[in-house]
Amino acid sequence: xxxxxxxxxxxxxxxxxxxxxxxxxxxxxxxxxxxxxxxxxxxxxxxxxxxxxxxxxxxxxxxxxxxxxxxxxxxxxxxxxxxxxxxxxxxxxxxxxxxxxxxxxxxxxxxxxxxxxxxxxxxxxxxxxxxxxxxxxxxxxxxxxxxxxxxxxxxxxxxxxxxxxxxxxxxxxxxxxxxxxxxxxxxxxxxxxxxxxxxxxxxxxxxxxxxxxxxxxxxxxxxxxxxxxxxxxxxxxxxxxxxxxxxxxxxxxxxxxxxxxxxxxxxxxxxxxxxxxxxxxxxxxxxxxxxxxxxxxxxxxxxxxxxxxxxxxxxxxxxxxxxxxxxxxxxxxxxxxxxxxxxxxxxxxxxxxxxxxxxxxxxxxxxxxxxxxxxxxxxxxxxxxxxxxxxxxx
Numbered sequence: 001x002x003x004x005x006x007x008x009x010x011x012x013x014x015x016x017x018x019x020x021x022x023x024x025x026x027x028x029x030x031x032x033x034x035x036x037x038x039x040x041x042x043x044x045x046x047x048x049x050x051x052x053x054x055x056x057x058x059x060x061x062x063x064x065x066x067x068x069x070x071x072x073x074x075x076x077x078x079x080x081x082x083x084x085x086x087x088x089x090x091x092x093x094x095x096x097x098x099x100x101x102x103x104x105x106x107x108x109x110x111x112x113x114x115x116x117x118x119x120x121x122x123x124x125x126x127x128x129x130x131x132x133x134x135x136x137x138x139x140x141x142x143x144x145x146x147x148x149x150x151x152x153x154x155x156x157x158x159x160x161x162x163x164x165x166x167x168x169x170x171x172x173x174x175x176x177x178x179x180x181x182x183x184x185x186x187x188x189x190x191x192x193x194x195x196x197x198x199x200x201x202x203x204x205x206x207x208x209x210x211x212x213x214x215x216x217x218x219x220x221x222x223x224x225x226x227x228x229x230x231x232x233x234x235x236x237x238x239x240x241x242x243x244x245x246x247x248x249x250x251x252x253x254x255x256x257x258x259x260x261x262x263x264x265x266x267x268x269x270x271x272x273x274x275x276x277x278x279x280x281x282x283x284x285x286x287x288x289x290x291x292x293x294x295x296x297x298x299x300x301x302x303x304x305x306x307x308x309x310x311x312x313x314x315x316x317x318x319x320x321x322x323x324x325x326x327x328x329x330x331x332x333x334x335x336x337x338x339x340x341x342x343x344x345x346x347x348x349x350x351x352x353x354x355x356x357x358x359x360x361x362x363x364x365x366x367x368x369x370x371x372x373x374x375x376x377x378x379x380x381x382x383x384x385x386x387x388x389x390x391x392x393x394x
Contacts, residue, residue, distance in 0.1 A: 002149065003078050004043040005185040012106055014243070015074045016045035017063045019056035020082030024121035025172040026114040026370055032213060044074075052353045053087035054094050061098040068206050078104025082170075084114035087128030096135040099165040101211040102204035102220075107343060108159030110152060111137065111167045117252075117307050118346045120172055125345070127308040132167045136217050136225045139167035139284045140233070140351050141251035145179035150188055151282065157190045160246055162223035163202030168285070171252045193226035218234060221286055228288045236295055238268045239277030244296050245359055246295060246327065249305035250281040257305045259349030260356060264370045274360060287315040296320060296327055301341075302333035304357050307347050330359065 007014040022030045026212035033040065033047040040047055050056025067117040072090040083091065088111075095111065103109055113132070132139050138158070142151045155166040202220055228234060240248075249257045257278075261267075266274065279295045281287065296302060304313040320326045334340045340355050341347055353374050357363050363371060 001039060001043050001047070002183055002185050003153060004045065006153070007075075007078075007106075009185065012075045014044070015077050015104060016043070017041070017060065017079040018045065018047045018049045018076050018082070019059050019148045020080075021050050021053045021056055021112060021113070022082075022252065023084035023086055023087060025175045026082050026084060026112065027121070027172060029112075039294065046351045052090075053081075053083040054091040054217045056083070057081050057091045057094040057098065059162075061094065061101070061110055062102065063090075064098075064102070064109065065202050065206075066107070067104050068204070074107075076104040076160075078159040080110045081110060082112035082114070084122070085128050086122070088128045088131050089096045089126075090114055092131055092135060093142065095132070095137060095165065099135055099137050100210075100217060102160050102163035102202060102213075102216070103165065103210065105160055105163075105201065105203040108156040109165040110159070112118060112167055112170050113139075113167055114170045114172075114175065116172050118286070125308070128167070128169070129311045130309070135163050136221065137167045138162075138221075139169060140282060140285060141169040141171075142174065143251050144174060145177055146181045147282075148174075149181055149183060151233075151328065153188055154190060155376065157256045158224060158227045159284050161192060161227050162204075162205040164206070164220045164224060169251055173252045173255070190206055191230040193223070195223060195226040197223065201253055205343065211345070224283075225288050225290075228283045229290055233282035234288050235280055235282075237278040237280050241274070242298060243277035244275035244300045244371050246277045246279060246299040246302040247300060247305060248281060248295075250278045250284055250312060253347060253352075254280055254306050256347055256349050256352050259354035263349055263374050264353055264356065264367060266356075284311055285315070287312065287319065289319050292316060292319055293323065296323070299327040301328040301330060301359065303355060304329065305341065305347070305352055305355070306331065310344055322373045334358070350374055 004016060017039055018033060024172040030049050043084050060079045060081045066072040066074060066077055087283045113128045115126060115128050117125055130138060138156050142148050142153045155168055159166045202216060202223060301317060304316060306312050310331055330340055332341055332343050341351060357367060357371050
């Protein structure tokens with residue numbers, strides 16, 4: 001609804017299209033869309049659940065082709081696909097081809113990817129980043145309910161500018177929360193980068209060919225980097241002065257990091273005393289290099305806080321490998337190869353607090369006291385929760 005209002009203010013007559021297939025953590029998405037049906041219709045937004053995830057993605061792909069044919073009633077269609085992790089698995093053929101073909105310059109596509117890291121309601125834990133990376137699909141990872149609005153608008157704008165489909169990670173612990181947020185259509189200012197683009201642009205066109213699409217994807221990634229940089233999607237939160245330890249995180253893990261810092265009594269003043277600098281990543285892939293390099297200046301080491309298999313950690317190591325005086329980078333393991341943060345299950349504020357203290361060296365009295373309190377609380381909590389037994393309804 002906000003996107004439609006922003007487009008009207010920019011003298012664009014656009015429509016919206018939403019399709020996908022329900023599944024936790026997006027199990028209630030279609031129900032809420034149906035409840036809001038009269039508002040959607042009033043704003044020219046069509047909600048059409050798919051028979052399955054790949055048919056829904058194919059329909060979304062079709063919405064970007066309105067400019068190819070004469071007689072279109074709209075300047076473009078901004079579209080949204082939704083599905084849980086296993087739905088991403090089965091839909092990769094459509095996603096790969098549609099991302100290579102591109103989007104309408106007044107349309108854009110968001111892929112809402114429901115990832116259940118803890119297998120709360122899934123047969124297996126799943127993580128969609130590596131699938132999307134294989135198809136060259138950029139991925140945004142909001143760190144709270146309010147960021148769903150901002151990142152959604154940024155994602156559509158990025159998709160229009162770059163011609164790429166944009167992934168949008170929806171993790172259980174955030175997507176199943178509620179909050180009061182500001183939805184003023186004019187609140188968020190979005191900057192269009194000044195980047196030389198190919199003369200024929202990056203949008204969908206016909207006819208097209210596989211080699212031309214492959215070349216264009218490289219330009220799309222440069223455009224994605226420029227857009228993320230211009231709009232501050234990745235940013236230093238505090239600690240812009242002299243620091244020894246840099247901590248990088250994103251999405252739900254960012255909330256775990258903030259919880260760990262709070263439990264350790266580390267606010268902005270205390271972080272400065274301890275030599276800590278924080279970097280919040282909004283675009284998990286492809287990681288924007290210039291912001292990262294600015295953040296890493298002067299650091300001795302970087303701790304990467306992320307769940308499941310490493311995505312940020314691997315990119316940070318690759319981007320900084322040839323840098324002079326590069327910091328050491330740790331995430332899943334420390335310098336001895338011992339586990340630091342787990343790759344299985346979910347991380348928590350407790351595991352993050354332990355990792356932070358281990359990278360700071362011998363804790364002072366204040367940190368030591370906080371850590372003892374954290375360990376005592378963790379020891380008194382329940383162990384691993386046994387998965388619920390679910391009998392078939394028949």
